[in-house]
Amino acid sequence: MELGAPLVQVDTGEVEQRVARLPRVDSVRVRRSLPGTVEISVSERTPVLVVQREDGTHLVDGTGHDFSTLDAAPAGLPALEPTDAAATTAAAVAVSALPEQLTALVASVAAPSPVDIRFTLVDGRVVRWGGQEASAHKAAILGPLLSQPGKTYDVAAPDFPTIAG
Structure with a gap:
């Protein structure tokens, strides 16, 4: 044209x-x-995670789409340990389900597989998320659960959440 x-x-x-x-x-x-x-x-696209790779810091949106590479990670985004595409997508969906006040508590995300997602919070506590299914339900119960003392919060089965430590 x-x-x-x-x-x-x-x-x-x-x-x-x-x-x-x-x-x-x-x-x-x-x-x-x-x-x-x-x-x-x-x-x-709105970034929900950062992934550190050899060529720089990658921004990942809520669908798991890697859409930008930067020299340094922007503040306030959880870091995902490098993993495969399916696990990255599952982790991104899980993080994007969190309300803003809970996202701010997440320092890093590990997703060795799409059904084994874990968040490490800025204070060192760990959230066992499981898979991306029922993420909205898991996010809804996680806030009140974190008000209870403990070191590990398991919402993988959101109808039966547990606290350990």
């Missing part, structure tokens, strides 16, 4: 596809409004 071409010749689908290929773009919508406007609405 040439600069100055008539608006009716703008292929909005092609524009959407081109913008959607940008790594930080989560979703895009392109609308044409005659006589002379093209509106592009973009929703950016």
